[in-house]
Amino acid sequence: MQISGAQMVIEAFIAEGVTTVFGYPGGAIMNVYDEIYKQDGFEHILTRHEQAAIHAAEGYAKASGKVGVAMITSGPGFTNAVTGLADAYMDSIPLVVISGQVPMSLIGTDGFQEIDAIGISRPCTKHNYLVTDAKDLPRILKEAFYIANSGRPGPVHVDIPKDVTAQIEEFNYDIELDLETYKPHTRGNPRQIKKAMEAIAKARRPLFYLGGGIINSNASYEVRALVQKTQIPAVETFMARGVLAHDDPHLISMLGMHGSYAANMAMSETDLVIALGARFDDRVTGKLSEFAKNADVIHVDIDPASISKLVNADYPIVGDVKSVVNDMLESADIVDPTRYEGWRETISNFDELHPLTYYEDSERIKPQWVIERVGQLLGDDANISTDVGQHQMWAAQFYPYTRPRQWISSGGLGTMGFGFPAAMGVKVASPDKISINFTGDGSILMNCQELMTAVEKKIPVINIILNNNYLGMVRQWQTLFYDKRHSETDLSVQPDFVKLSEAFGGIGYRVTTKEEFDAALKDAVEKNIVAFIDVVVERHENVMPMVPAGGSLFNMMLLEKKETK
Amino acid sequence: MTESNERRVVSVIVVNEASVLSRITNLFSGRGYNITSLTVAPIPDSKYSRLTIVTAGSVRVIEQITKQLHKLIPVLRVYEHCDMVEKEMALVKFPVTENLTDIDTLCRAYNGKIVNSSENVVIAMVADEPHRVDNFLSVIKRYNPKEIVRSGAVALER
Numbered sequence: 001m002q003i004s005g006a007q008m009v010i011e012a013f014i015a016e017g018v019t020t021v022f023g024y025p026g027g028a029i030m031n032v033y034d035e036i037y038k039q040d041g042f043e044h045i046l047t048r049h050e051q052a053a054i055h056a057a058e059g060y061a062k063a064s065g066k067v068g069v070a071m072i073t074s075g076p077g078f079t080n081a082v083t084g085l086a087d088a089y090m091d092s093i094p095l096v097v098i099s100g101q102v103p104m105s106l107i108g109t110d111g112f113q114e115i116d117a118i119g120i121s122r123p124c125t126k127h128n129y130l131v132t133d134a135k136d137l138p139r140i141l142k143e144a145f146y147i148a149n150s151g152r153p154g155p156v157h158v159d160i161p162k163d164v165t166a167q168i169e170e171f172n173y174d175i176e177l178d179l180e181t182y183k184p185h186t187r188g189n190p191r192q193i194k195k196a197m198e199a200i201a202k203a204r205r206p207l208f209y210l211g212g213g214i215i216n217s218n219a220s221y222e223v224r225a226l227v228q229k230t231q232i233p234a235v236e237t238f239m240a241r242g243v244l245a246h247d248d249p250h251l252i253s254m255l256g257m258h259g260s261y262a263a264n265m266a267m268s269e270t271d272l273v274i275a276l277g278a279r280f281d282d283r284v285t286g287k288l289s290e291f292a293k294n295a296d297v298i299h300v301d302i303d304p305a306s307i308s309k310l311v312n313a314d315y316p317i318v319g320d321v322k323s324v325v326n327d328m329l330e331s332a333d334i335v336d337p338t339r340y341e342g343w344r345e346t347i348s349n350f351d352e353l354h355p356l357t358y359y360e361d362s363e364r365i366k367p368q369w370v371i372e373r374v375g376q377l378l379g380d381d382a383n384i385s386t387d388v389g390q391h392q393m394w395a396a397q398f399y400p401y402t403r404p405r406q407w408i409s410s411g412g413l414g415t416m417g418f419g420f421p422a423a424m425g426v427k428v429a430s431p432d433k434i435s436i437n438f439t440g441d442g443s444i445l446m447n448c449q450e451l452m453t454a455v456e457k458k459i460p461v462i463n464i465i466l467n468n469n470y471l472g473m474v475r476q477w478q479t480l481f482y483d484k485r486h487s488e489t490d491l492s493v494q495p496d497f498v499k500l501s502e503a504f505g506g507i508g509y510r511v512t513t514k515e516e517f518d519a520a521l522k523d524a525v526e527k528n529i530v531a532f533i534d535v536v537v538e539r540h541e542n543v544m545p546m547v548p549a550g551g552s553l554f555n556m557m558l559l560e561k562k563e564t565k
Numbered sequence: 566m567t568e569s570n571e572r573r574v575v576s577v578i579v580v581n582e583a584s585v586l587s588r589i590t591n592l593f594s595g596r597g598y599n600i601t602s603l604t605v606a607p608i609p610d611s612k613y614s615r616l617t618i619v620t621a622g623s624v625r626v627i628e629q630i631t632k633q634l635h636k637l638i639p640v641l642r643v644y645e646h647c648d649m650v651e652k653e654m655a656l657v658k659f660p661v662t663e664n665l666t667d668i669d670t671l672c673r674a675y676n677g678k679i680v681n682s683s684e685n686v687v688i689a690m691v692a693d694e695p696h697r698v699d700n701f702l703s704v705i706k707r708y709n710p711k712e713i714v715r716s717g718a719v720a721l722e723r
Contacts, residue, residue, distance in 0.1 A: 123595045126638075127638045181579075181638060305629065308625070308628065309632075
């Protein structure tokens with residue numbers, strides 16, 4: 001059929017099964033918005049900032065496993081979206097982002113709202129396109145969806161000039177993709193897998209190092225089976241929370257800069273690291289030369305460039321984690337689980353020595369208590385998003401995760417302002433679960449305009465602000481490493497968060513006691529509209545334990561021991 | 566694993582399409598790799614181009630460069646050369662008043678000759694291995710070259 005470029009975008013979305021598009025209109029993308037007005041194949045959610053549109057699409061993608069879709073205009077619309085693209089790129093989140101561009105005849109003339117969008121998005125996308133002819137549009141859109149969600153997932157950006165969206169051409173989406181240069185590996189090499197299993201059977205102190213790739217590959221339940229069968233202890237990265245259930249006896253905890261003592265000590269003492277979909281990020285490894293110093297490394301990853309990038313892999317296996325773990329399960333009989341009993345005991349001794357905990361030694365509510373309390377009250381019924389800072393680390397440490405895709409947070413880029421819009425996307429993708437955003441008094445102001453979106457579209461995100469009147473994580477580093485010079489981190493002056501939420505039509509609570517918190521949370525869940533719960537917490541609490549940047553994992557700053565919990 | 570910064574030659578086959586070259590050069594600058602020289606030309610009768618990149622780095626860095634290049638969607642193949650034939654061309658402009666016989670003899674020793682002459686200058690070309698081109702360029706200094714241009718290397722695995 002002969003249709004315009006703008007109609008092609010709509011048709012392609014429908015063919016790809018897109019049900020929700022997050023976006024913000026503007027001059028160069030108006031032809032497409034005109035077609036959005038006319039169609040009823042998917043819902044468009046108008047965010048109040050382009051950055052939030054991308055984060056919402058990310059939250060949607062992370063919670064659903066589907067490609068998140070966002071649409072923005074040229075120039076400032078696009079540049080506002082760049083942070084979101086970079087965030088999705090760092091955390092391997094599948095997105096297709098469509099931006100408008102000035103007409104072809106104006107490209108290169110410094111036209112109104114013109115910017116070299118694909119030049120800017122190149123280093124922060126998996127791939128990008130400038131569409132110069134509507135004839136190419138069906139193929140490009142089909143490639144975009146395929147590339148975004150295959151191999152190591154990531155954002156794909158498609159920049160479409162205004163005259164191309166007006167151009168009328170033949171549309172046929174039923175085409176075979178011919179991507180001769182892009183063929184991601186999926187099956188791992190069987191001989192390498194066999195060798196790896198033999199190494200596991202021979203190891204004395206093996207350790208699973210579980211990464212976010214497991215969640216991307218939907219392999220959590222296969223990994224659970226492998227852990228169960230071999231009874232080898234496991235640590236999770238920040239991105240992998242929920243791969244194992246919190247009460248799985250083989251799960252030690254999160255490792256890394258704010259990982260538990262036991263997790264970091266296990267990594268320091270293991271003789272065989274079994275890395276599944278993890279990329280040895282500096283926040284995980286600490287000082288590289290001291291990381292798992294006496295261990296061989298099995299590294300399973302779909303991205304060949306992740307293997308031996310930072311830590312040399314003795315058993316490199318390029319492949320999709322799900323397929324490789326299934327193959328590993330097949331030959332797991334050669335592993336004798338009783339062999340690691342002593343090793344498991346060593347680890348539980350580490351955990352007894354310095355458990356992940358905190359002390360109730362303040363008049364004010366402890367921030368960790370809030371996380372634990374929400375865990376007790378909502379547990380599996382909630383999906384947890386976060387912003388970035390101390391609250392984020394406490395949420396990673398203390399929430400009892402039970403399933404993959406329950407935990408949605410900005411790991412690689414560490415984007416403040418991610419949480420609220422992401423939690424909206426999560427709620428849209430997963431309406432039966434309560435969508436919680438743990439945030440801080442710093443982060444929440446970075447995308448608080450999304451109150452309007454949440455009110456308009458009735459997306460009942462509960463934002464729990466752990467309010468310490470500080471940019472807490474920076475304040476913590478200043479306290480520890482800058483001789484308590486709290487430069488520009490004191491947020492004593494702040495809005496009335498209750499009124500702020502109410503001004504948009506949401507609800508707000510200010511909470512200073514535990515009883516008030518329970519009541520506020522209960523009320524917010526019942527009212528089922530967007531809420532701010534402003535919790536006044538202890539101001540000077542630090543996230544512990546902590547491996548100082550560049551330090552060794554076994555050299556942690558630990559919580560000072562006290563008599564009472 | 567050696568950490569010394571060795572000179573390496575990498576050939577990359579890419580789809581001929583807009584902005585593919587900037588994808589490659591962005592990757593080098595974004596990840597802090599060096600480009601010593603870069604030569605690009607289309608492969609005849611195909612939709613591909615071939616790039617020859619001369620770079621330097623440790624074994625680990627070169628391995629990363631190869632893998633990261635391969636990750637780019639329009640990249641078909643990446644070769645890290647070890648046993649190759651490598652050539653580079655140079656053009657040099659000399660004043661016509663210099664000893665042209667000497668210059669011509671030197672050029673011939675490096676697979677070259679004088680290729681153009683005009684009222685005031687001659688242009689000589691040589692084509693040889695890059696280190697031999699280095700030699701040539703240092704030898705001809707005494708003939709007061711006015712302008713020198715090098716092509717960057719091309720290489721084929723034996």
